[in-house]
Amino acid sequence: MSSLADVRDIELVGAQQTLSPVLKAKALDNLLPDPILGDEYADRAMRRLDPDYDSRRFGTSQIGLVAVVRAKAHDDWARSFLAEHPNAVVLHLGCGLDSRAYRIDPPATVDWYDLDYPSVIELRQQILPPREHYTLIGSSVTDSAWLDRIPRGRPVLMIAEGLAPYLTSAELRQLLTGVVDAFPTGQIQFDTVSVWAWRTSKWDPTLRRYGTQFHCGFDHPAALADWHPRLDYVDEAPMNDSPILMAKAPANIRRLYRLLNLVPGMKRSTRIVRFRF
Numbered sequence: 001m002s003s004l005a006d007v008r009d010i011e012l013v014g015a016q017q018t019l020s021p022v023l024k025a026k027a028l029d030n031l032l033p034d035p036i037l038g039d040e041y042a043d044r045a046m047r048r049l050d051p052d053y054d055s056r057r058f059g060t061s062q063i064g065l066v067a068v069v070r071a072k073a074h075d076d077w078a079r080s081f082l083a084e085h086p087n088a089v090v091l092h093l094g095c096g097l098d099s100r101a102y103r104i105d106p107p108a109t110v111d112w113y114d115l116d117y118p119s120v121i122e123l124r125q126q127i128l129p130p131r132e133h134y135t136l137i138g139s140s141v142t143d144s145a146w147l148d149r150i151p152r153g154r155p156v157l158m159i160a161e162g163l164a165p166y167l168t169s170a171e172l173r174q175l176l177t178g179v180v181d182a183f184p185t186g187q188i189q190f191d192t193v194s195v196w197a198w199r200t201s202k203w204d205p206t207l208r209r210y211g212t213q214f215h216c217g218f219d220h221p222a223a224l225a226d227w228h229p230r231l232d233y234v235d236e237a238p239m240n241d242s243p244i245l246m247a248k249a250p251a252n253i254r255r256l257y258r259l260l261n262l263v264p265g266m267k268r269s270t271r272i273v274r275f276r277f
């Protein structure tokens with residue numbers, strides 16, 4: 001692994017920068033006595049990125065718990081698909097610095113591909129260790145040439161955590177239909193925001209700071225199954241009132257979410273959805 005100076009030389013721009021608040025949330029979770037995700041790689045990666053990072057200054061209330069709950073929900077769905085399909089190919093798109101392949105640690109019969117923009121992949125290579133049956137792809141997900149590098153004929157698991165809102169609806173549609181066309185069977189799971197959350201994202205202070213915003217949102221994500229005749233909607237899980245969030249969050253955060261969830265549309269403003277084909 002390289003020195004911290006090299007890590008600092010890699011500049012992330014726009015949506016690429018959104019990988020850091022979610023990484024920090026996962027790193028902070030790992031320091032809890034009873035973590036939700038328990039991701040030690042996130043803590044290590046966060047320390048490499050920010051040498052002054054003193055996570056012990058933070059209390060549970062400052063952790064981005066929804067990001068951690070979202071990651072856990074994706075992991076659980078992924079684990080159950082891989083238990084059924086131990087010969088699967090995994091497409092982990094917009095991977096950022098997430099260490100899902102290490103958390104899930106699939107059997108050697110699974111081939112795992114982590115994809116993000118080239119600069120993010122360069123950063124990953126410096127921060128996270130290599131693995132067997134694991135390949136990094138530096139590309140925009142919208143440049144469909146990357147799909148030609150993936151072996152065909154096996155079940156596919158496509159996971160996109162925190163990615164879909166940064167694509168336009170047309171780009172997401174092209175991605176989903178491209179994956180369904182390329183594989184005999186599979187599961188596609190991603191998270192999405194509501195139309196309201198998409199439209200108001202231009203005023204989100206974090207996204208503004210990074211010079212980005214969301215480009216799509218859906219009030220009825222189940223309807224995306226209509227994009228391809230072989231695609232079936234399975235289910236969805238709202239994040240803002242998830243049972244884990246309500247069980248683990250400190251009382252003041254639980255109260256805040258209960259209050260926020262009374263606002264029409266808030267409860268379903270961010271959810272993860274699962275499709276199969």
Ligand SMILES: C[S@@+](CC[C@H](N)C(=O)[O-])C[C@H]1O[C@@H](n2cnc3c(N)ncnc32)[C@H](O)[C@@H]1O
Nearest residue numbers: 016018019094095096098116117140141161162
């Ligand atoms: C909110 S971060 C989520 C990172 C990671 N999935 C996680 O949950 O920790 C969004 C990620 O999507 C990536 N991304 C956004 N648009 C992309 C695109 N068109 N192609 C590839 N990656 C993209 C960003 O670079 C960033 O790493």
